[in-house]
Amino acid sequence: MRILVVGAGATGGYFGARLAQTGRDVTFLVRERRFQQLQQNGLALNTPEGRTVLTPQLAQASTLSGHFDLIIITVKSFALEQAMNDIAPAVGPETLLLPVLNGMRHIDTLQARFGDKVIGGLCKIHATLNENGEVMQMSPLHTLNYGALDGNNDARLQRVDAALRGAQFDAVLSGNIISELWEKWLLLSTLGAVCCLTRGDTRQVLTSDGGEALLQGIFAEVLAVIAADGYPQRPAVTAKIFETLNNPDAAMTSSMYRDLLQGYAIEADQIIGDLLARGARHAVATPLLNAVYVNLQMYLQTR
Ligand SMILES: NC(=O)C1=CN([C@@H]2O[C@H](COP(=O)(O)OP(=O)(O)OC[C@H]3O[C@@H](n4cnc5c(N)ncnc54)[C@H](OP(=O)(O)O)[C@@H]3O)[C@@H](O)[C@H]2O)C=CC1
Numbered sequence: 495m496r497i498l499v500v501g502a503g504a505t506g507g508y509f510g511a512r513l514a515q516t517g518r519d520v521t522f523l524v525r526e527r528r529f530q531q532l533q534q535n536g537l538a539l540n541t542p543e544g545r546t547v548l549t550p551q552l553a554q555a556s557t558l559s560g561h562f563d564l565i566i567i568t569v570k571s572f573a574l575e576q577a578m579n580d581i582a583p584a585v586g587p588e589t590l591l592l593p594v595l596n597g598m599r600h601i602d603t604l605q606a607r608f609g610d611k612v613i614g615g616l617c618k619i620h621a622t623l624n625e626n627g628e629v630m631q632m633s634p635l636h637t638l639n640y641g642a643l644d645g646n647n648d649a650r651l652q653r654v655d656a657a658l659r660g661a662q663f664d665a666v667l668s669g670n671i672i673s674e675l676w677e678k679w680l681l682l683s684t685l686g687a688v689c690c691l692t693r694g695d696t697r698q699v700l701t702s703d704g705g706e707a708l709l710q711g712i713f714a715e716v717l718a719v720i721a722a723d724g725y726p727q728r729p730a731v732t733a734k735i736f737e738t739l740n741n742p743d744a745a746m747t748s749s750m751y752r753d754l755l756q757g758y759a760i761e762a763d764q765i766i767g768d769l770l771a772r773g774a775r776h777a778v779a780t781p782l783l784n785a786v787y788v789n790l791q792m793y794l795q796t797r
């Protein structure tokens with residue numbers, strides 16, 4: 495199976511490298527600066543178990559050739575439009591596209607362009623790139639979930655599953671990826687909102703006066719929005735998500751917060767702004783999310 499990983503950042507670099515290490519036929523689609531960096535230094539993975547450096551197969555948009563069976567999209571939401579243009583020549587009749595972006599809007603964007611070639615995907619990992627462009631995995635968590643958006647995991651999905659399983663991460667073929675995407679958004683947006691607004695991790699927030707009420711309030715707003723917008727609620731799952739977030743012994747942060755601390759561009763619009771837009775469509779009040787979104791826009795304007 496020919497696999498194209500679009501982007502060799504924190505998530506693409508990690509999951510793509512794990513697949514390549516397992517002998518899968520992986521090509522990374524990268525842009526000029528990253529191409530030069532990876533050509534010179536290789537793709538370094540720093541994980542809790544140690545460090546490895548791979549020599550990845552690289553392509554740039556101008557050198558992409560042939561169709562790929564699976565395209566794993568790991569760019570940020572604000573880079574999706576260009577990435578869609580860049581991968582178009584690599585998409586053939588049998589290609590499947592597996593995005594790992596946070597949020598939900600990219601699914602509609604990708605489907606509008608590539609139709610039923612799009613499957614659902616999400617990853618759980620705490621990763622970033624260091625100043626040398628090396629992948630830093632900050633905890634042992636490394637899960638990739640994927641599945642047909644209509645829940646029908648046919649023979650092509652089974653082949654994708656066979657290719658993704660067996661690498662050094664947890665690969666999960668899901669029969670209900672849509673619910674999982676909504677639930678990931680609930681977790682991730684609450685976490686990102688709380689951390690970015692307060693500039694702290696969940697332990698710092700939960701041990702501050704009013705911190706627990708803030709987390710509860712944001713969680714409730716996100717849940718109300720996604721429920722109004724089509725998330726078929728699974729109360730046991732959402733209760734577990736809340737319990738995970740509301741644990742003062744765990745100092746959790748989100749990738750959006752880590753990006754903000756490093757002064758990088760952030761997916762404010764995709765992760766928070768889109769919740770406001772959906773909330774407005776269903777007349778769900780979102781005052782806390784609104785405060786977060788204004789705060790993030792100030793960051794983006796002044797960084
Ligand atoms: N990091 C994490 O821990 C987690 C992240 N996520 C989500 O995963 C998604 C990806 O995040 P993450 O991996 O952290 O992001 P990164 O910024 O680390 O990586 C994205 C990479 O995409 C590259 N890129 C952008 N456009 C193109 C293009 N047209 N062609 C080739 N490469 C391109 C960028 O390269 P360039 O150097 O050229 O700009 C960059 O290296 C986001 O939606 C994020 O919210 C989800 C779970 C955890």
Ligand SMILES: CC(C)(CO)C(=O)C(=O)O
Binds near residue numbers: 617
């Ligand atoms: C859920 C979490 C926090 C870890 O995968 C995440 O998606 C992120 O940091 O972007």
